[in-house]
Amino acid sequence: MMKLSKRTDILPISSIRKLIPLSERAKKKGIKVFHLNMGQPDVKTPQVMIDSLKNWNINPLSYAPSGGTNEYLNALETYYHDLGFLFVNTGNTIGTIAGSEAINMAMFLTCDPGDELLVFEPYYSSYKTSATMFGIKLIPIKTTISSGFHFPSIETIEVSITPKTKAVLYSNPCNPTGTVYTKAEIKLLINLVKKLNLYLISDEVYREYTFVDRPHVSILEYMMEIPDRTILIDSLSKRYNLCGARLGNLVSLNKEIINGALKYAMSRLSGGLIDQHVGSQLVHVPKSYTKEMQKEYEARRDLMFEGLTKIPGINVTKPEGAFYIMAELPVDDAEKFCIWLLTDFQDNQETVMLAPGYGFYSDSSDGKRQVRIAYVLEKDKLKRALEILKIALKEYCHIA
Numbered sequence: 001m002m003k004l005s006k007r008t009d010i011l012p013i014s015s016i017r018k019l020i021p022l023s024e025r026a027k028k029k030g031i032k033v034f035h036l037n038m039g040q041p042d043v044k045t046p047q048v049m050i051d052s053l054k055n056w057n058i059n060p061l062s063y064a065p066s067g068g069t070n071e072y073l074n075a076l077e078t079y080y081h082d083l084g085f086l087f088v089n090t091g092n093t094i095g096t097i098a099g100s101e102a103i104n105m106a107m108f109l110t111c112d113p114g115d116e117l118l119v120f121e122p123y124y125s126s127y128k129t130s131a132t133m134f135g136i137k138l139i140p141i142k143t144t145i146s147s148g149f150h151f152p153s154i155e156t157i158e159v160s161i162t163p164k165t166k167a168v169l170y171s172n173p174c175n176p177t178g179t180v181y182t183k184a185e186i187k188l189l190i191n192l193v194k195k196l197n198l199y200l201i202s203d204e205v206y207r208e209y210t211f212v213d214r215p216h217v218s219i220l221e222y223m224m225e226i227p228d229r230t231i232l233i234d235s236l237s238k239r240y241n242l243c244g245a246r247l248g249n250l251v252s253l254n255k256e257i258i259n260g261a262l263k264y265a266m267s268r269l270s271g272g273l274i275d276q277h278v279g280s281q282l283v284h285v286p287k288s289y290t291k292e293m294q295k296e297y298e299a300r301r302d303l304m305f306e307g308l309t310k311i312p313g314i315n316v317t318k319p320e321g322a323f324y325i326m327a328e329l330p331v332d333d334a335e336k337f338c339i340w341l342l343t344d345f346q347d348n349q350e351t352v353m354l355a356p357g358y359g360f361y362s363d364s365s366d367g368k369r370q371v372r373i374a375y376v377l378e379k380d381k382l383k384r385a386l387e388i389l390k391i392a393l394k395e396y397c398h399i400a
Helices: 006-010 020-028 047-054 070-082 098-110 125-134 154-159 183-196 255-267 273-284 288-309 334-343 379-399
Strands: 032-035 093-096 116-121 137-142 165-171 199-203 230-235 248-251 324-328 350-353 370-374
Touching: 006 125, 020 032, 020 334, 032 379, 047 273, 070 093, 070 273, 093 098, 093 255, 098 125, 098 165, 098 199, 098 230, 098 248, 098 255, 125 137, 154 183, 165 183, 183 199, 288 324, 288 379, 334 350, 334 370, 334 379, 350 379
Parallel strands: 032 350, 116 137, 116 165, 165 199, 199 230
Antiparallel strands: 093 248, 230 248, 324 370
16 A cells, blocks of 8 residues: 655644544433533624625635735724734735634745744644644743743743744744733843844734733734734634634735745635635624623633632643633543543533643643643533533542
8 A cells, every 4th residue: 555645644633633533422422522622612703794694795706816805904904903003904914714824824934844943832732733744843942830831031942042943933822821921021032033033923813812901912013123023823713703714814024924925825826705705894893792702701711710720639820811721630641531531431421522731742741641621611511511520530530
């Protein structure tokens, strides 16, 4: 039999989705699964976006422009102007197929095969997948539960920089930790990339969801200061609960980056015309929508954090944003526990599904006892999920 490429063999399997076949098997047995493994919000998509599909009549459904439709790009421009970033426009923005493609673009444009990219660990698991696809080496800078997963000192970061380092990538608010970085931390990175001539890539898809008194600090605040080295990654998926529409974008004041992103976009022809029409309706979504979402996620955060702290042996820090929490469990191998939850455990025909923490680390042993929990269910369901988790850990630890 012919062998597949070596690249296929080394491509990481998503720890967020890896166990889905097991959850499907459990459901076929009549077991209800509370999905805390994936960042799939349960809140309704704005009705104006749904209605735009009903009222839209275009035939034939043609290709969209590679860099995004005028309708979609104009809507994005309006969004950033409302945030106060008047320099963002349709000329320095590329529409992408979700934030995932914007991540791919940013890596592809800044790093060659063999180059190094600094990330703060634990990090979004898809960073590892994208880097592997492009032959880029991720260099993890460790953060810890005890420090709230905030950045370490500049000295700790600089030690990891080599002549092969080309860029620094971070998400803010952070997926998977929920950390919201301070102005001082972002300024630290700005000074670092200026000093060492690196690119700085900021993934800000959870921008609206912060639960701290200080404001979110966007890379856009510094983009005019270092226009040639900064890239923003963004997405509508979580902001408007449009995960299925696959809508994102990349922003940079570096013309070479924008031209390169457009060349990349041309290679896949176009994003979805229907998706972009839906996304363009963001200008009609009331600002109260995301404000209400922010309040709801903060309430869920409080419930989840307080509930986890009451379960013996669990170690957590309170998330400051997004809708995730990294928890260290009183088990030797969190993935085995996650599998057991789906194959050998149920409480009144119910169980929970978690994302094993190893997938958010370069060295899987570093996250071996951790899980990422997405608090994307209604509060009553989260309460029940916490109850099930407590019962499951008690039974599992006794068995182990």
